[in-house]
Every structure is written in C-alpha cells, then in structure tokens.
Amino acid sequence: MELIYVIEDDDNIRDLIKIALEGFGYEVSAFEMAEDALRHIESDQPALAVFDLMLPGMDGLTAIRRIRKNESLKDIPILILTAKDREFDKVAGLDGGADDYMTKPFGVMELAARIRSLLRRSTRDQAESNELNQYCLNLNKKTREVHCDGMKVELTLKEFELLQYLMENHNKVVTRDELLNHIWGYDYDGETRTLDMHIRTLRQKLGENGGSCIKTVRGVGYRFIKTEE
Known part of the structure; x- marks a missing residue:
C-alpha cells in the first residue's frame, strides 16, 4: 500500500x-x-x-x-x-x-x-x-541482469560492474587506472593483467555484437562505442 x-x-x-x-x-x-x-x-x-x-x-x-x-x-x-x-x-x-x-x-x-x-x-x-540501454545491450542495475540481443548473459559481479561503468561512460575513453580504482577500489600501480583478463572474458560472454562494443584504446584503456564505429 x-x-x-x-x-x-x-x-x-x-x-x-x-x-x-x-x-x-x-x-x-x-x-x-x-x-x-x-x-x-x-x-x-x-x-x-x-x-x-x-x-x-x-x-x-x-x-x-x-x-x-x-x-x-x-x-x-x-x-x-x-x-x-x-x-x-x-x-x-x-x-x-x-x-x-x-x-x-x-x-x-x-x-x-x-x-x-x-x-x-x-x-x-x-x-x-535503473536501466542502461546501449545498442544491443540492456543492463538493469537493480536486478543486476544483462541482456544482449534479448538473450540473458550471466556475468560475475566484477564483470557486471565493469560493463555498467563502461556503458555509463559510453563514447568516452576510460583509463585502466580509473577502472581499477572504481571497480576494485584501490590505487593500482602494478600490472593491469587482472583488468585485461576480465575485459577479455566479458567480451566473450557478450558475444560478437555486444563484445565488439568494448574497444581497446592502446596504451590508455577502453571505450564503449557503437559496433560500427
């Protein structure tokens, strides 16, 4: 009521x-x-x-x-x-x-x-x-569910948080340090292999259409953009 x-x-x-x-x-x-x-x-x-x-x-x-x-x-x-x-x-x-x-x-x-x-x-x-809709992806922040081309995608918590942050900053270049600080919550001064591994797995889970939206900006970080860009 x-x-x-x-x-x-x-x-x-x-x-x-x-x-x-x-x-x-x-x-x-x-x-x-x-x-x-x-x-x-x-x-x-x-x-x-x-x-x-x-x-x-x-x-x-x-x-x-x-x-x-x-x-x-x-x-x-x-x-x-x-x-x-x-x-x-x-x-x-x-x-x-x-x-x-x-x-x-x-x-x-x-x-x-x-x-x-x-x-x-x-x-x-x-x-x-509560929802982010970018291109073929739908992300619900409340239910923590992700759909790509209408199909549900099972993500770990860190993968979900990575995708959410990239989608919220779509078309912007997000540095590796920014992602590490935001997702892992600490200042990271070592190798970024942990982040790169999560991004690689995330791309695989999102498939060809969804994964191709996450672009690598060499030497800087990542950017979430339209597939055709």
Missing part, C-alpha cells in the same frame, strides 16, 4: 483528503504543519506528498524546496493543493519543486486522478533510471 503525505492546516480539508485517499486504497499520514512532516518524511519515504502553501510556521513552498535539496527525498512526487490561484503562484510553486498544482475548491476524484498520474510517472522514471 502506497503511503501519501498530506500537509494541510485546515482540519476539515485535511480529514476530507485523508478519508478520500484511504477510500482509494492509499495509506495516508496527515500533518497540520510542515515541520512535523519534515521530521518524519526521510524515515517514512512516502510515495507522494500533497502540500498546502499557506501553513502555520514554515510555508509549504519553503518545505518543498528543502525536500528537493535532500538527496534521499528529491525524487518524491509533490502536488500543491492551495487556494492561491494566481498564475504567479502556480509558476512559483512549479519552479519551486512541485510536480503538479491544484487550486481550491477541488474535487476528490480529480485529486485522486492527478495522484495516480504522478505515481505512474514516478514509477516509470525509476524503472528507466
């Missing part, structure tokens, strides 16, 4: 939203003040937050900006629900970090529809951020 934060100082409106969203199958934590919500939001990690702007104490826009500056919270979808209906206020709210803006009076059906839309978008963005 997805957790929704509701920050609204009007008791009647707060209760209305809470009851309505619970009726749509969401878990709801409701707060009168932004400070109370901010004390719990990092540990709760709600799926979405609904903010009024005019709140006692810290105003809603200030709270939203604080959330967007927090690395662990910055991707939480935020919907502003407020009586402020001027274009200036809407622009300020959206530029301040909100993903959507609704004005009062409002209908609970529309509110629920907007929440569903934001949650769908958030889920899609998260899925896309």
